[in-house]
Amino acid sequence: xxxxxxxxxxxxxxxxxxxxxxxxxxxxxxxxxxxxxxxxxxxxxxxxxxxxxxxxxxxxxxxxxxxxxxxxxxxxxxxxxxxxxxxxxxxxxxxxxxxxxxxxxxxxxxxxxxxxxxxxxxxxxxxxxxxxxxxxxxxxxxxxxxxxxxxxxxxxxxxxxxxxxxxxxxxxxxxxxxxxxxxxxxxxxxxxxxxxxxxxxxxxxxxxxxxxxxxxxxxxxxxxxxxxxxxxxxxxxxxxxxxxxxxxxxxxxxxxxxxxxxxxxxxxxxxxxxxxxxxxxxxxxxxxxxxxxxxxxxxxxxxxxxxxxxxxxxxxxxxxxxxxxxxxxxxxxxxxxxxxxxxxxxxxxxxxxxxxxxxxxxxxxxxxxxxxxxxxxxxxxxxxxxxxxxxxxxxxxxxxxxxxxxxxxxxxxxxxxxxxxxxxxxxxxxxxxxxxxxxxxxxxxxxxxxxxxxxxxxxxxxxxxxxxxxxxxxxxxxxxxxxxxxxxxxxxxxxxxxxxxxxxxxxxxxxxxxxxxxxxxxxxxxxxxxxx
Numbered sequence: 001x002x003x004x005x006x007x008x009x010x011x012x013x014x015x016x017x018x019x020x021x022x023x024x025x026x027x028x029x030x031x032x033x034x035x036x037x038x039x040x041x042x043x044x045x046x047x048x049x050x051x052x053x054x055x056x057x058x059x060x061x062x063x064x065x066x067x068x069x070x071x072x073x074x075x076x077x078x079x080x081x082x083x084x085x086x087x088x089x090x091x092x093x094x095x096x097x098x099x100x101x102x103x104x105x106x107x108x109x110x111x112x113x114x115x116x117x118x119x120x121x122x123x124x125x126x127x128x129x130x131x132x133x134x135x136x137x138x139x140x141x142x143x144x145x146x147x148x149x150x151x152x153x154x155x156x157x158x159x160x161x162x163x164x165x166x167x168x169x170x171x172x173x174x175x176x177x178x179x180x181x182x183x184x185x186x187x188x189x190x191x192x193x194x195x196x197x198x199x200x201x202x203x204x205x206x207x208x209x210x211x212x213x214x215x216x217x218x219x220x221x222x223x224x225x226x227x228x229x230x231x232x233x234x235x236x237x238x239x240x241x242x243x244x245x246x247x248x249x250x251x252x253x254x255x256x257x258x259x260x261x262x263x264x265x266x267x268x269x270x271x272x273x274x275x276x277x278x279x280x281x282x283x284x285x286x287x288x289x290x291x292x293x294x295x296x297x298x299x300x301x302x303x304x305x306x307x308x309x310x311x312x313x314x315x316x317x318x319x320x321x322x323x324x325x326x327x328x329x330x331x332x333x334x335x336x337x338x339x340x341x342x343x344x345x346x347x348x349x350x351x352x353x354x355x356x357x358x359x360x361x362x363x364x365x366x367x368x369x370x371x372x373x374x375x376x377x378x379x380x381x382x383x384x385x386x387x388x389x390x391x392x393x394x395x396x397x398x399x400x401x402x403x404x405x406x407x408x409x410x411x412x413x414x415x416x417x418x419x420x421x422x423x424x425x426x427x428x429x430x431x432x433x434x435x436x437x438x439x440x441x442x443x444x445x446x447x448x449x450x451x452x453x454x455x456x457x458x459x460x461x462x463x464x465x466x467x468x469x470x471x472x473x474x475x476x477x478x479x480x481x482x483x484x485x486x487x488x489x490x491x492x493x494x495x496x497x498x499x500x501x502x503x504x505x506x507x508x509x510x511x512x513x514x515x516x517x518x519x520x521x522x523x524x525x526x527x528x529x530x531x532x
Contacts, residue, residue, distance in 0.1 A: 023427070026375070030428040033373035063366050064455055067395035086114055120180035123151075145511040150191060152510035154181065156503070158191045163488040164502050166468050193481050196488075199509070202520060203487040206494055207236065207243040208261045209522035211339035214238050216452040218346045219353050220459035221250050222467055225475025226482050233486070234258055235463045241525045242462045242493035244486040246476075252352040253323070256330035259340065259355070265333050266303040268295040272332030281324045285312070289325065296336075303329060331355065344445060344452050359445035362397070363455040365436055366390050372429060382424035386433070389419045394454065401450045409447040416440060465489050494521050499530045 016024065094108070128140040145152040154176075161167045161175070173188050210217065217238050224233040224246045232250035236243045236258065247254050268289055276286055288310055297303040303326070307313060312321045334340060340356055347353035348364040369387055374380045393415060400408055420437035423430055436443070446452055466489060476482040495502045500518060507515035524531060 026427050029375045030373075033375075033428075037373070063391055063394055064363055064457065067391055067398060069398075084112060084114075086112070118179055121151075145513075147195065150183070150187070152507075152512050155191055156506040156510055156512065158188065159488060159506055160503060162192055163485070164492050166465070166472055168472055189481075193478065193484050196480075196484050199491060200483050200487040202522070203243060203490040204262045205520065205522040206241050206490065206525055208337075208339070209525040210236070210238065210241040210243065211259065211261060211334075211343075213526050213528065214240070214343055216344040216346060216359075216449070217340070218453065218456045218459040219255075220348065220456055220463050221350070222463050222470075224466065224470060227477060228475070233463070233466045235459050235466070237459065237462055237493070239458065240494075240497055240528060241521075242497065243490045244463075244466060246482050246486055250350075250352055252327055252355070253330065255352045256327055256334065256355065259334045260330065260337065261339060263333060263337055264299045265336075266297040266300070266326070266329035267332035267336040268329055269332045269336060271335040272328040275331045276324055276328040279324045279327070280319050281321060281328070282317075285315075285321055285325070297329070344449055346452060346456055348456050349439070357445070358442055359449075359452055360439055360442040361454070361456040362394055362443065363457065365439075365443060366394070368432055368436070369429070372432065374426075379426045379429070382426045382429055386419075386422075386424065386429065393419060397446055397454060401446065401454075404447075404450040412447060413440075413444060416444060462493055465493065491521065494525070498524050500524075 013021070090112070125142060125146075127142070130138040132138060158172065158176075161172055162169070167175075169185075169188060169192070173183070173185055176183050176188070217236055219234065219236050221232050221234045224231050226246055226248070229248065231246055231248045233244055233246045234250065234255065245258050247258075273286055273290070276289075277283075292306070292310070294306065297306060307322055307325060312325060315321045342357065344357045344359050345353060345355055346359045346361065348361045366387065369383060369390065372383060374383055393412075396412065396415075400412060417437070417440075420433045420440075422433070424433075446454060469485065469489065476485055491505070492502050495505050498521065500521075504516040505518050505521075508518035518531070
């Protein structure tokens, strides 16, 4: 209560004019609306923690679909499903029937039936064992693909059902036992988590290939639990690849560390110094870093020791020198490995993603206007009018992507100012429009880079598999279990974007007889081609 003594008392209401009272009332309504929204979010979180049913989700505004150009007339007629082409060899069987005498044979009428055979096959390998004259024992090797007491087909089925099929471990265990597989819970966990270092490394290679060759990436994050604690899963991807990583933090330091794609070095170069300068690090501290001959540090321990020698840790100023310098060195490492060179990072305006050449999602920007609380007919009319202007502008941006030009870009920039600098008389809406106008360069990045999308729908679609996994299985317990989950979901999403069946991919990796030849996925991402 002592802190309230420092708050200045409110003005005398009787001394205010009618217009001033109305303005004060509108402002108070806005603050009450914000508080109501905060309370609703807190109640929803409490209900989630208690396991109760939450409030219904508000439907999206539909701006992206609402501004899509009409489809050609020829597509309006519903197309048939087309001819069914099985992916396996077709066995021919002739079915005969009883016929009356004198009938004439008119050929056959085909009827295709697809079926699935699930059976358990156990093989006991009698491995020859020989003893050489010098006392050495020679044991016949197992066939290719056989590792442990469970064959490659079973391992492929387990990984497919758990990660792609989003099954739970107890249900998968029940399914395997019901078809005749003798397996314990611990053995199933080992099949899901052990000896998958090659898959984790391939997922890392996919990220590196994507960061090296892509002109843009979209990013997002969602909640994830690990070892009984709340964490965050970050997504990075585009139309060619997807990559996930779960960490305990979603800070900018964490995001920059992920962008290094497995490298651990810290680099001081022009990109690092530019970042520090833009983040407000004093010129004297940057000069102190430049004066040292060492510019590359192998790991965090070496980098922290370097900052300690220069006295950065002893400084208690804002912005925090150690944090800004570390972020700069991480960004320098990203650029040194030629990741995101001139590439655009598209996000939903979360602060940790504002790195390098940054663009913002228009759907999230319009959603702020859509979800704004209104209190009277004047406010609702102003909100509707502004949303209409934004929708029309968004439609013209989509048309610009198909046919860009300097004159059209200049006209769109001028029109952006007219829309977002207008005053509606609705204080909350005007403040929001001013805030969006401050992000003009990031919202209009598409005028300079027409190839980038206008929204982060791709990231939100990608990250749904992580959300589903979280709902189905809550979280992971071991670090290797977390890494395997992230890696296999990354590889499954990447395969889907490349047009590769995850069943064929796993068959190729486990060297199953008759498998399709699937090269490392990073080769397809680097070449930006889909396998034939």
